[in-house]
Amino acid sequence: MSVSDETTRLATASTPDGASDAPAGLERELEDAFEATVAGEGRVEPRDWMPEGYRKTLIRQIAQHAHSEIIGMQPEGNWILRAPSLRRKAILLAKVQDEAGHGLYLYSATETLGVDRAELTEKLIDSKQKYSSIFNYPTLTFADIGVIGWLVDGAAICNQVPLCRSSYGPYARAMVRICKEESFHQRQGFELLMTLMAGTEAQREMVQDAVDRWWWPSLMMFGPADGDSPNTRQSMAWRIKRHTNDELRQRFVDMTVPQAAALGVTLPDPELRWNDERQAHDFGDIDWTEFTAVVKGAGPCNAQRLAHRRAAHEGGQWVRDAASAYAAKQARREAGEQVA
Amino acid sequence: MNAVDTEDNVYDALAAADHDGRWAHGAGFDETVVEVTAPAPEGVDVGDLATYCLMLADDALVASHRLSEWATHAPELEEEVALANIALDLLGQARVLLSRAGHLGAAARFRTPTTATQLADEDVLAYFRDDRFFRNVTLAETDLGDFGRTTAWMLVYSSWRLALMTRLRGSADPVLAAVAAKAVPELSYQREYAAGWLLRLGDGTELSHARAQAGLEDVWPFVEELFLTHPVEARLVAAGVAVDPAALRADVDSDLAQVLPAATLTRPERPAVGLVGGRGGRDGVHTEALGRVLAVMQSLARAHPDATW
Amino acid sequence: MSMSDDTTAHVEGDPATDLGTGTPQATWPLYEVFVRGKRGLNHVHVGSLHAPDDRMALHNARNLYTRRNEGVSIWVVRADAITASSPEEKDPFFAPSGDKVYRHPTFYSIPDDVPHL
Numbered sequence: 141m142s143v144s145d146e147t148t149r150l151a152t153a154s155t156p157d158g159a160s161d162a163p164a165g166l167e168r169e170l171e172d173a174f175e176a177t178v179a180g181e182g183r184v185e186p187r188d189w190m191p192e193g194y195r196k197t198l199i200r201q202i203a204q205h206a207h208s209e210i211i212g213m214q215p216e217g218n219w220i221l222r223a224p225s226l227r228r229k230a231i232l233l234a235k236v237q238d239e240a241g242h243g244l245y246l247y248s249a250t251e252t253l254g255v256d257r258a259e260l261t262e263k264l265i266d267s268k269q270k271y272s273s274i275f276n277y278p279t280l281t282f283a284d285i286g287v288i289g290w291l292v293d294g295a296a297i298c299n300q301v302p303l304c305r306s307s308y309g310p311y312a313r314a315m316v317r318i319c320k321e322e323s324f325h326q327r328q329g330f331e332l333l334m335t336l337m338a339g340t341e342a343q344r345e346m347v348q349d350a351v352d353r354w355w356w357p358s359l360m361m362f363g364p365a366d367g368d369s370p371n372t373r374q375s376m377a378w379r380i381k382r383h384t385n386d387e388l389r390q391r392f393v394d395m396t397v398p399q400a401a402a403l404g405v406t407l408p409d410p411e412l413r414w415n416d417e418r419q420a421h422d423f424g425d426i427d428w429t430e431f432t433a434v435v436k437g438a439g440p441c442n443a444q445r446l447a448h449r450r451a452a453h454e455g456g457q458w459v460r461d462a463a464s465a466y467a468a469k470q471a472r473r474e475a476g477e478q479v480a
Numbered sequence: 481m482n483a484v485d486t487e488d489n490v491y492d493a494l495a496a497a498d499h500d501g502r503w504a505h506g507a508g509f510d511e512t513v514v515e516v517t518a519p520a521p522e523g524v525d526v527g528d529l530a531t532y533c534l535m536l537a538d539d540a541l542v543a544s545h546r547l548s549e550w551a552t553h554a555p556e557l558e559e560e561v562a563l564a565n566i567a568l569d570l571l572g573q574a575r576v577l578l579s580r581a582g583h584l585g586a587a588a589r590f591r592t593p594t595t596a597t598q599l600a601d602e603d604v605l606a607y608f609r610d611d612r613f614f615r616n617v618t619l620a621e622t623d624l625g626d627f628g629r630t631t632a633w634m635l636v637y638s639s640w641r642l643a644l645m646t647r648l649r650g651s652a653d654p655v656l657a658a659v660a661a662k663a664v665p666e667l668s669y670q671r672e673y674a675a676g677w678l679l680r681l682g683d684g685t686e687l688s689h690a691r692a693q694a695g696l697e698d699v700w701p702f703v704e705e706l707f708l709t710h711p712v713e714a715r716l717v718a719a720g721v722a723v724d725p726a727a728l729r730a731d732v733d734s735d736l737a738q739v740l741p742a743a744t745l746t747r748p749e750r751p752a753v754g755l756v757g758g759r760g761g762r763d764g765v766h767t768e769a770l771g772r773v774l775a776v777m778q779s780l781a782r783a784h785p786d787a788t789w
Numbered sequence: 790m791s792m793s794d795d796t797t798a799h800v801e802g803d804p805a806t807d808l809g810t811g812t813p814q815a816t817w818p819l820y821e822v823f824v825r826g827k828r829g830l831n832h833v834h835v836g837s838l839h840a841p842d843d844r845m846a847l848h849n850a851r852n853l854y855t856r857r858n859e860g861v862s863i864w865v866v867r868a869d870a871i872t873a874s875s876p877e878e879k880d881p882f883f884a885p886s887g888d889k890v891y892r893h894p895t896f897y898s899i900p901d902d903v904p905h906l
């Protein structure tokens with residue numbers, strides 16, 4: 141944190157219900173200091189004053205990201221037991237474990253904003269908070285594991301690398317760590333696909349089939365078109381979003397096209413072509429009806445993913461309770477010893 | 481790529497060949513070549529040594545599979561990470577031991593005209609061997625049930641394997657000694673994890689106590705087999721290569737004697753599962769569970785015998 | 790300002806204050822994690838986690854934040870045991886509500902020269 145940032149740190153004036161105790165003049169002063177910090181690329185830290193909207197938007201954004209990491213374990217976890225070589229099994233197990241770690245880092249960042257993980261988990265399994273729509277698609281073959289690494293982790297990297305410069309310190313720091321691991325994920329996915337493409341005819345068909353199924357959902361990962369993303373402007377002003385959805389999507393397409401060529405797969409979009417004028421690829425229209433349906437819960441796996449998460453969470457309650465009860469007993473025993 | 485902002489370009493990382501120790505055992509892109517090619521020690525029967533490697537490998541491979549079944553089902557996210565760590569450790573042990581067994585000739589008979597010639601020995605042995613050729617103790621293949629049973633299972637399993645590996649560090653076979661040296665800290669961690677949880681479940685709530693005790697009861701019939709000495713083991717013990725499982729009972733008993741009372745759990749008094757004509761897991765005669773485990777584990781590899789992944 | 794002022798926010802998560810009821814708590818308490826990446830460096834705050842007690846917190850921290858890298862040193866401390874300084878003298882005026890909202894005082898900036906954080 142820079143010195144100038146340090147001087148603008150102010151105590152918080154917000155309360156949990158969003159009301160402010162501060163008199164209007166002071167509120168103005170706090171807000172100006174906050175705006176100056178953010179505009180100057182400074183970092184906002186947990187105990188700094190921040191506008192309630194900023195805090196709420198951040199909680200929603202980071203929680204949604206955390207939920208995505210945790211729900212995202214399921215489609216890949218689907219193949220751990222059947223991974224067709226021991227090396228692939230080790231990689232996949234490690235990757236799914238990484239995603240649990242990412243979820244934990246991100247929940248940890250949300251907790252600096254005054255919510256706790258249990259609360260967020262409840263919101264997830266009650267469908268009150270969202271996660272990335274991509275994880276509502278099924279993993280039907282092992283090639284899906286490679287394609288998820290390549291396209292889904294690839295899209296996540298595009299989305300997340302700019303967030304390493306997010307204005308909120310704990311989020312930015314979590315993203316640095318996560319992005320480093322995501323690049324491994326993408327690398328293993330691409331390597332798996334290269335192996336399959338150099339393999340048997342059946343393996344090559346498997347890859348193309350997986351690409352056909354995952355390409356469009358990957359493009360949807362960047363969210364609605366800019367015109368339909370009303371909150372983008374505010375989030376960008378707050379530096380918790382660094383590029384618009386369409387900018388990131390374009391960047392992803394431009395990165396991916398040559399990689400697809402290197403692999404020898406066809407991206408399922410007849411309109412995809414280089415536009416010399418724009419110095420970027422043109423691509424076809426996204427099926428926003430499908431996107432909306434999946435976001436609203438009507439994707440192929442929404443119900444299954446949530447039921448799975450709920451079963452794990454609720455099924456683990458007795459274990460968590462046992463550990464808490466044991467800790468309480470231990471604390472009592474230690475207190476007893478001190479008295480005696 | 482012109483459209484790519486270089487500042488944000490993490491694709492550099494994709495091209496970089498840096499090796500990150502964070503990545504799981506043997507899962508990296510620059511495989512650490514484990515020295516499995518050392519010759520068998522003088523005077524040791526190579527077939528026996530290969531079989532012994534399979535025994536220790538299968539104990540780990542099958543147990544790792546069972547633990548992997550917890551992925552995305554763990555009682556808390558922190559436990560997702562811990563259970564995956566343990567499964568990865570065991571998978572790592574299995575891979576080296578299978579490769580060693582393969583190097584000593586154990587894989588050849590499982591290669592068929594349809595299996596890809598480039599298929600690694602470890603994969604031939606893991607994916608193209610039927611259950612009758614698996615040499616693991618049956619404890620490794622049992623259903624792990626709920627977290628209570630898993631914890632009880634893990635305490636017994638890790639306590640036993642730790643005692644075994646601790647002694648195996650002195651093996652006359654340099655590969656086994658090296659595998660054991662690496663496995664000891666991993667298994668100590670696993671035993672600590674299991675003991676810590678069994679303590680919390682046993683002395684936690686009424687419900688968790690009941691589930692931990694029930695889990696222990698379920699696991700108990702498989703304990704006796706851990707201490708039976710197979711003829712292959714007996715011959716290799718004489719050659720200074722193997723550990724006599726009969727010698728491990730005292731260590732396991734002492735661990736249980738420490739943990740169970742502290743966890744307010746009772747040492748079960750249940751008879752051992754019967755063997756089939758005197759033969760058990762070490763002879764390739766398993767419970768029905770192993771066939772089901774392998775049906776899942778091997779399904780994709782066997783659907784594409786000519787492929788490598 | 791001491792985080793111990795904030796008892797209302799913590800009473801549910803604190804085993805020591807949950808003895809009489811016999812009912813289990815909703816969640817495990819929050820721990821802050823500090824890691825010394827290698828000899829010669831200070832311990833640095835890396836994040837937080839939940840654990841039922843100190844021992845498990847250490848265990849989980851090792852899994853999560855150090856990938857079980859032997860030789861690194863880890864501190865864990867209950868988040869509610871941390872007393873954080875106030876950035877401004879205006880603080881007393883805001884203290885009561887401030888603590889309630891930000892009951893997780895991640896008040897440790899990370900120096901730029903610490904790798905991978």
Ligand SMILES: [Fe+2]
Pocket residue numbers: 209238239242318322
């Ligand atoms: Fe991730």
Ligand SMILES: [Fe+2]
Pocket residue numbers: 239293321322325
């Ligand atoms: Fe990932």
